[in-house]
Amino acid sequence: MNSLISIVIRTYNEERYLEELLQAIHSQNVGDLRYEVILVDSGSTDKTLEIARNFNCRIVNIKKSEFSFGRSLNIGCAAAQGDYLVFISGHCVPTNEFWLNNLVQPLISGDIALTYGRQVGGETTKFSEHLLFEKFYPSHSQIPQKDFFCNNANSALLKNIWKLYPFNEALTGLEDMYLGKQLVAAGMSIGYVAEAAVYHHHDEPWHVVRRRYEREAIALQEIMPEVQISFGDFLRYFLSGLLLDSSNALQQRKFLHRIGEIFMFRLMQFWGSYRGNHEHRQLSNKMKEIYFYPRKIANGSISQYKTPIISSEQTSQVMENKIS
Template sequence: MNCSIVIRAYNEEKHIGRLLEGIKQQTVKDVDVILVDSGSTDSTVAIAESYGARIVKIRPEEFTFGRSLNYGVKEAKRELVVIASAHVYPVYPDWLETLLRPFQDESIALTYGKQRGPEFAKFSEQQIFHQWYPDVSKPKQETAFCNNANAAIRKSLWEKNNYDETLTGLEDLAWAKWAKEQGHAITYVAEAEIIHVHNETPRGVYNRYRREAMALRRIYPEAHFNFYDFLRLTVTNILSDLWHAARERALLKNISSIFWFRTMQFHGTRMGHRETSLVTPQLRETFYYARERKMKDEKKRDVAPIKYKR
C-alpha cells in the first residue's frame, strides 16, 4: 500500500513538524509527501524539506483552497492521494493504513477520518468535532459530507473533475457531491484519527463560517439560513454546550468561549447566506445541529498512540 500526501500550508512552522513526524512513524512507509506553500515567510518550507517533502509553490494572490489542492494533486505520483491540513497530526501509527483500507472497494472515491481538538481547544469546537466525526465508522454514507483536513481520494477520479477553484471553502464537499452523483461512494473511517489545531479569535471563527456558508450556497443553491435560524441555532447550541460542560465539570473555564464561539459561528453562517430556500435535512444536521452524546464517549483502541517529543 502506498500513497501521496498533499499538505496545504502558510506559515505553519509551529505545527508542520509534528504532522511530518507523525507521517514518518506510520505503518505505511511508501509515501510521497507534497507541501503546497502559499508564500510562507517563516521556516515552514525548510522544516518540510528536512523531512524530504517536495515543495510546490502558489502565489498568495492566486490562492484558493481548491486551486492549492489542484496544484498538489497534480504533482502526486500515486493513485491514492491523502490530503491533510498543515495544522493536524495523526494520533495512531496506522492512520494512513486505516484511511486507505476502504479503497480496496473499487466503488469508494473518498475516505475521511475522525478529528478531535487538542486539550486547549475551545469547548464548542470540541463539540463540533464530536458532532461531525463520531466514534463509529460509516461505510458508504448517505451524504456528501467530508473534510479535507483528513481525507483521501483517487487521483484518477480527480483527473475527471478537479477541485472547484472559485469556491470560498467546502471544495471537498463539492467534489464529494460530484463523486456521489457519478455513482461512487464515500466512507467515514473513525479509526483514522487526527488532532486538528484551531486557536481562532472570534473574528476568525466568524470568517471561517461565513466563507463556508457562501460556498454552501454555491454548492446547494436551495440552502437557506435566516435570522430565525440564527437565533434558534445559537441559543440551542449554547444551551447544549453549557449542559455538556456542566456534566464534564468544565463550565466555569469555558462559559465565556461557549457564548462567543457559537454566536460568531452562526452570525458568520447567516451573513454567508444571502438568499433563503431549502437544503436537505441530512446536510443541515451535519453542519448546524447539536447532537446528543454521552460524556466521555471516546472509543478506546488497542493501538498505542504516537508519542511526540513536542
C-alpha cells in the same frame, strides 16, 4: 502491493504543528505501501518551509494572489506521482501509526472513491468545537455512508477520480463537499473511517472563526442553494448551541471556565453563517486576502467588508442523518 500514496499538505505559516505532523507521518506503519509528501505553500514567512525541507518534502509554491483551497489542492494533485491522494491539514496530527493505512485501505479495496477520517479536538481547540468534532466524526466508521459530507482536513481520494473531477477552484471553502456531491451524483461512494483519526488543532482569534464560517457559507450557496437562514434562524441556532454547550460544560464541571468562550464561539459561528448565507459577490483581491489570510488583518480593518459562509456544522444540518 507496492502502491505509492501522495500526501498533500496545504500550508501557510504552519510551523506550530508541522514538525509534529511530519514526524507522525514518518512513523506510520504502512507495510509494503510507499508514500511521498508534497507541501503546497502559499507564501509562508515563518519556519514552515525550513521544517518541510528537513523532512525532505517536495515543495510546490502558489502565489497568495492565486490561492484558493481548491486550486492549491489541484496543484498538489498535479504534482503527485501516486495513485492514491491523501490530504491533511498542516495543523492536524495523526493519533497513531495506523492512520494512513486505515485511510487508504477502502480505496485500495476498490469499493470507495473518497474517504475521510475522524477528527478529534487538540489542546488548543475551543470547547464548542470539541463537541462539533464529536458529533460529526463519531467513533464508528460508515463505509459507505449515505450522504456526501466529507472534509479535506483528513481525507483520501483516488487520483483517477481527481482527474475526472478536479476540485472547484472558485469556491471560498467546502471544495470537499462540492466534490463529494459530484461523486455521489455520479453513483460513487464515500466512506467515513473512524480508525483514521487526527488531532485537529484550532487556536484562532474570534474574527478568524467568524470569517471561516462566512467563507463556508458563501461556498454553500453554490453547493446547496436551497439552504436559507433567516435572522430568526440565526437566533435560534445560536441560543440552542449556547444552551447545549453550557449543559455539557456543567456536566464536565467546566462551566465557569468555559462559558465566555462558548458564548463567543457560537456567536461567531452562527453570525458568520447568517452573513455568508445572505451575501454573495465577486471577491476582489483585497477580500481574498481577508478570507484566506485573516490572521494578517486587524479586527478593526475588516469591518468595512461584509462577506460570508455557513459552517461545516450548519451545512450538515440540512443533510439527512448528519447535521446539527
